[in-house]
Amino acid sequence: MTTQVKHYIAGEFTTGTGSKVIEVTNPANNSVIAKVNAATEAEVDQAIASAKEAFKTWKEVPVSERARVMLRYQHLLKENHDEIATILAKETGKTFEDAKGDVWRGIEVAEHACNVASLLMGETVENVARNIDTYSYTQPLGVCAGITPFNFPAMIPLWMFPLAIACGNTFILKPSEQDPMTPQRLVELFEEAGAPKGVLQLIHGDKTAVDKLLSDEAIKAISFVGSVGVGQYIYKTGTDNLKRVQAFAGAKNHCVIMPDANKQQVINNMVGASVGAAGQRCMAISVAVFVGEAKEWIPEIKEALAKVRPGLWDDKDAAYGPVISPAAKQRVLSLIEQGKQEGADCVLDGSDFTVEGYESGNWVGPTMFTNVTTEMSIYKEEIFGPVLCCMEADSLDEAITLVNNSPYGNGTSIFTASGGAARKYQHEIEVGQVGINVPIPVPLPFFSFTGWKGSFYGDQHAYGKQAVRFYTETKTITSRWFDEGSVSGPNMSINLK
Ligand code: NAD
Helix, strand or coil: CCEECCEEECCEEECCCCCCEEEEECCCCCCEEEEEECCCHHHHHHHHHHHHHHHHHHCCCCHHHHHHHHHHHHHHHHHCHHHHHHHHHHHHCCCHHHHHHHHHHHHHHHHHHCCHHHHCCCCEEEEEECCEEEEEEEEECCEEEEECCCCCCCHHHHHHHHHHHHCCCEEEEECCCCCCHHHHHHHHHHHHCCCCCCCEEECCCCHHHHHHHHHCCCEEEEEEECCHHHHHHHHHHHHHCCCEEEEECCCCEEEEECCCCCHHHHHHHHHHHHHHHHHCCCCCEEEEEEEHHHHHHHHHHHHHHHCCCCCCCCCCCCCCCCCCCHHHHHHHHHHHHHHHHCCCEEEECCCCCCCCCCCCCCCCCCEEEECCCCCCHHHHCCCCCCEEEEEEECCHHHHHHHHHCCCEECCEEEECCCHHHHHHHHHHCCCCCEEECCCCCCCCCCCCECCEECCEECCCCECHHHHHHHCEEEEEEEEECCCCCCCCCCCCCCCCC
């Protein structure tokens, strides 16, 4: 039986009237599990109008009441954690453990949104001039929108709407059309948490819906997470239309392995960080740079990767699931083929991997290349599959230059026993998130998710204090109250006297 996915417009769940039907498939065998009617322009208009109307009252709701909605919401997310993770695993193919991680990292942001009152605090200076005080408030922007990718259908929507709404905005979420059931469940629970109708809207669809959000004057800010090309398009179009935009894009993350690192730690961490989640993480380690004698560990990493077995979401022994779609699989396989043709050594080839009984699924086995150079497509392109590229450097300086020459700057890590090497790396590396003996350094929500260079377009990043700045305006007030009978004469200068 296929599920009909619903939009949530003006406080009602609706199948919509759009004639374009998008199929949601189980990536393990490509059977259709759900359908969604892509939103029409009129439906997007309706969502925008409703969010605009709801903003008038929501922005006046006291901050403690807005925080209470978030408190109830994070509680409901925790109560329904496994159920959400099951929906997520079925539509993404992620293993249940991995799906639970996706939900949990989102819950942490919802928890953070409960602190909104402290996060919104402005600044005050008394007596900036005689009897004059200056203080600032942070006020919401209006209607904000979020456009999210397939690879974290719980975490990434939760990076956006809880904080935006806690700040007093209303929000329109346009999640990936490839796995829309998880976001629908997140929205149902938000309604159950007591959010007034209209504060959050959910519209499904593709470019048509996105273009409407990018062009409508009522939308004040756009948060986007997805691929590089689309990220650049969203940033350019949104800012051209005078909107505030934050666009998180693709990545190619390097891990530098020093010869003094703990070998077993390196091997264990490289396996999970490279092929975990089938490599479909924007913070996956896709390039390992071995400095000096560390290259002698390459055969053992290959051996460890060769033992990794993909499988079904509910197979407790499976390390990861299929990639999201036949098109995604085809792209990964074609990059593997290009890697071979361009002269890299494919020491472990997962191109022909399959799972018995699920031969039509989008499986790719763990894959590893050695002798990779910066000119090769497997180095230049984000593969977004379970593929590790191994490179070598003679020194830490050479490794740093290699990483800094990459156009991307989402995440990186170094494995070493030397404080000096780690300090040098963290200081000189031109990447926004650095792990020291931590392979995937995704910051918790009281920090921000701070990708750099081609991995991010904008100024303020996701969650933490930066997200609060992104979703608010600062209003600065300069105020003077007169003592009875002390009215001063005309002031012809701009100085405060
Ligand atoms: P995608 O760019 O294909 O899609 C992202 C969103 O944009 C979806 O909602 C989709 O419907 C919409 N979209 C797609 N094409 C569009 C177009 N032409 N015009 C307007 N909207 C369009 O990305 P994806 O394949 O769903 O996700 C994987 C990508 O996301 C990878 O590149 C990954 O690195 C990146 N990602 C980045 C981060 C980060 O924080 N930097 C986090 C997660 C994923």
